[in-house]
Amino acid sequence: MTDATIGRASVPTAQEILEPSPGAMLRRRIFGHAGIVIGGFVLLVIFLMALLAGVISPGDPYDQVLDRKLIPPVWFDSPKATWEHPFGTDALGRDYLTRLFYGARISLLIGFSAMLISGIIGTTLGVLAGYFGGRVDMVVNFILTTRLSLPVILVALAVVSLVGSSLTVVIWVLGLLIWDRFAVVMRSATQQVRNLEFVAAAQALGCSKTRIIMTEIMPNIVNHLTVVATLEMAHAILLEAALSFLGLGVQPPEPSWGLMVSEAKGLMFFDAWLITIPGAAIFALVLSINLLGDGIRDVTAPENRN
Amino acid sequence: MSKSVIEVAEATKTFMISAGFMRGKMPLHAVNGVSIDVQQGEVLGIVGESGCGKTTLARMMLGLLDPTSGAIKVNGQPVDNVDRLEVARQLQPIFQDPYSSLNPRKSIGDIVTLPLKVQGDPDPDTWKRRAEEMMEMVGLPSRVYNNFPSQLSGGQRQRVAIARALINRPEIVICDEPTSALDVSVQSQILNLLQDLRKEFGLTYIIISHNLAVVEHMATRVAVMYLGRVVEQADTETLFKSPKHPYTEALLGSVLTPVPGLGVPDTHLGAAYPNPIDPPSGCTFHPRCAKVMDCCSKQFPPTIPNKHGFVECHLYSQDAKPPKVAAKRGRAAAKKAVNGSGAAQKKSRKTRARASRRK
Numbered sequence: 001m002t003d004a005t006i007g008r009a010s011v012p013t014a015q016e017i018l019e020p021s022p023g024a025m026l027r028r029r030i031f032g033h034a035g036i037v038i039g040g041f042v043l044l045v046i047f048l049m050a051l052l053a054g055v056i057s058p059g060d061p062y063d064q065v066l067d068r069k070l071i072p073p074v075w076f077d078s079p080k081a082t083w084e085h086p087f088g089t090d091a092l093g094r095d096y097l098t099r100l101f102y103g104a105r106i107s108l109l110i111g112f113s114a115m116l117i118s119g120i121i122g123t124t125l126g127v128l129a130g131y132f133g134g135r136v137d138m139v140v141n142f143i144l145t146t147r148l149s150l151p152v153i154l155v156a157l158a159v160v161s162l163v164g165s166s167l168t169v170v171i172w173v174l175g176l177l178i179w180d181r182f183a184v185v186m187r188s189a190t191q192q193v194r195n196l197e198f199v200a201a202a203q204a205l206g207c208s209k210t211r212i213i214m215t216e217i218m219p220n221i222v223n224h225l226t227v228v229a230t231l232e233m234a235h236a237i238l239l240e241a242a243l244s245f246l247g248l249g250v251q252p253p254e255p256s257w258g259l260m261v262s263e264a265k266g267l268m269f270f271d272a273w274l275i276t277i278p279g280a281a282i283f284a285l286v287l288s289i290n291l292l293g294d295g296i297r298d299v300t301a302p303e304n305r306n
Numbered sequence: 307m308s309k310s311v312i313e314v315a316e317a318t319k320t321f322m323i324s325a326g327f328m329r330g331k332m333p334l335h336a337v338n339g340v341s342i343d344v345q346q347g348e349v350l351g352i353v354g355e356s357g358c359g360k361t362t363l364a365r366m367m368l369g370l371l372d373p374t375s376g377a378i379k380v381n382g383q384p385v386d387n388v389d390r391l392e393v394a395r396q397l398q399p400i401f402q403d404p405y406s407s408l409n410p411r412k413s414i415g416d417i418v419t420l421p422l423k424v425q426g427d428p429d430p431d432t433w434k435r436r437a438e439e440m441m442e443m444v445g446l447p448s449r450v451y452n453n454f455p456s457q458l459s460g461g462q463r464q465r466v467a468i469a470r471a472l473i474n475r476p477e478i479v480i481c482d483e484p485t486s487a488l489d490v491s492v493q494s495q496i497l498n499l500l501q502d503l504r505k506e507f508g509l510t511y512i513i514i515s516h517n518l519a520v521v522e523h524m525a526t527r528v529a530v531m532y533l534g535r536v537v538e539q540a541d542t543e544t545l546f547k548s549p550k551h552p553y554t555e556a557l558l559g560s561v562l563t564p565v566p567g568l569g570v571p572d573t574h575l576g577a578a579y580p581n582p583i584d585p586p587s588g589c590t591f592h593p594r595c596a597k598v599m600d601c602c603s604k605q606f607p608p609t610i611p612n613k614h615g616f617v618e619c620h621l622y623s624q625d626a627k628p629p630k631v632a633a634k635r636g637r638a639a640a641k642k643a644v645n646g647s648g649a650a651q652k653k654s655r656k657t658r659a660r661a662s663r664r665k
Binding site for chain 2: 203206211216219220
């Protein structure tokens with residue numbers, strides 16, 4: 001008897017049961033997803049490193065002290081290792097930890113800017129092609145095929161050797177080259193959403209095309225956009241590292257992670273940490289961004305999970 | 307009363323679709339010369355099989371598709387020439403699937419107030435109140451105002467779609483299969499709601515459906531479509547009591563009855579729906595018609611007006627042969643036309659019916 005009354009009292013009436021709002025459900029899924037939590041945490045740490053490089057660095061990234069060169073990191077069993085240079089110094093006696101912090105700035109800056117440029121180009125082309133179809137689609141597909149037939153590294157090499165290399169040039173070259181995935185994904189996502197009836201309903205209400213694209217279609221494809229954006233950011237960071245390694249990206253004495261690997265390659269057999277430290281940093285950054293991207297895909301489109 | 311609000315004159319919509327690899331494009335006449343007058347205050351039902359052009363016709367009336375030829379006028383003005391907002395004020399659709407007709411990323415409030423926003427309604431302060439009034443009229447509690455479509459049931463979503471369609475008080479509502487995506491128990495609620503709203507606002511409905519019960523319940527006049535043509539038009543009572551066109555007869559005969567042991571009704575529609583890219587010659591219905599005559603495969607049937615509407619069939623033209631003789635021959639021909647699997651199915655149906663009778 002008492003059980004029944006308790007049971008009755010605790011069961012809410014049918015009207016009160018409402019599913020949580022999409023926002024609340026999304027938050028719950030985000031914090032339950034290991035990839036997002038780990039990737040987000042690592043990315044946050046690297047981001048803070050870049051942001052606070054001027055405050056937390058033990059030294060100056062350009063300051064060369066030639067009599068203190070090639071000091072190994074503190075965890076090495078070496079008499080030269082010192083807490084003054086926790087990650088050691090490079091061949092020119094520059095503090096490696098400081099250069100790592102400042103290098104994070106360059107990697108994130110290049111990754112983010114290149115992603116932004118390519119995202120704007122690719123999304124515009126893809127959404128227009130998907131929404132209007134027909135001739136617009138044909139033109140966009142032609143541009144896309146042209147772009148896909150250009151090898152990124154070779155074009156980047158050619159452009160950089162033509163106009164000289166600098167941070168801005170690297171950002172623009174990468175931004176103008178890696179928009180293809182944005183265009184492909186946005187095009188097919190738009191095509192899917194475009195044929196749904198709420199778009200027809202908006203047309204029947206007299207909405208303008210701009211309004212339909214911005215308020216009806218974009219909110220429904222923005223999850224695909226975030227996923228591609230994170231992946232392309234990682235892609236851009238890797239390409240920057242590759243270009244810098246080849247000597248065609250960021251120029252010395254800028255502390256880019258790719259450049260640090262490149263500068264250390266001559267000492268690879270004797271002072272391997274010079275390569276492993278920036279290499280591990282690139283690995284951690286790209287991995288964290290990819291984890292985050294995969295996680296965002298999982299939580300925003302659970303039906304696409306495999 | 308007899309002011310026509312929608313006039314469709316010989317409207318045609320032809321899609322060019324690819325016929326296959328390296329074979330170029332073929333025209334598909336989705337709507338092939340349809341003329342319909344919709345009078346103010348009436349409920350016009352449009353019935354027909356899937357693929358007969360019902361939805362294309364509706365989309366042309368809404369101005370979402372331009373007719374290839376012919377004209378569609380709303381309140382005397384051609385749909386494709388008038389400002390879209392003007393058409394939207396007079397004409398609103400209710401779509402079939404409430405799961406895809408509401409933007410999942412927008413709250414119910416945003417969805418219902420969107421028409422006011424788009425029309426540039428002068429006092430934004432009243433939007434919320436008016437949306438809530440409209441929601442109350444369609445039977446939605448006002449607390450769902452801030453909810454999202456995914457939190458509502460199918461019936462509730464369809465009510466949201468109705469509220470969105472009616473908030474600007476249009477004169478005409480085009481319902482494209484308004485209930486076919488809903489549970490049976492919810493269907494009648496939505497239909498009754500539509501009836502009530504019609505009385506309340508003096509609406510004119512065009513109801514597109516392949517559910518004959520829905521049309522019989524709602525419509526005052528019915529147009530039967532087959533392969534892009536309206537083959538018969540009559541007021542509801544006449545059409546359901548004494549169908550003229552053999553296709554209408556077959557459609558009415560195809561309704562399942564709840565009587566056990568009767569089996570599946572035999573409609574003589576054995577042959578599959580013809581390929582709309584390559585429609586049959588003459589009367590497009592002749593390969594499936596139970597009363598087919600010689601002239602059917604050669605001549606396009608004339609439109610024969612009667613006092614309830616019209617019918618498009620050789621059976622009713624003066625120079626046709628007496629239908630009884632023709633019918634016998636026709637049925638044999640029809641049987642020949644039936645493809646193998648269809649015949650087998652028919653046979654198995656008959657044997658099943660016999661078996662159940664023996665029990």
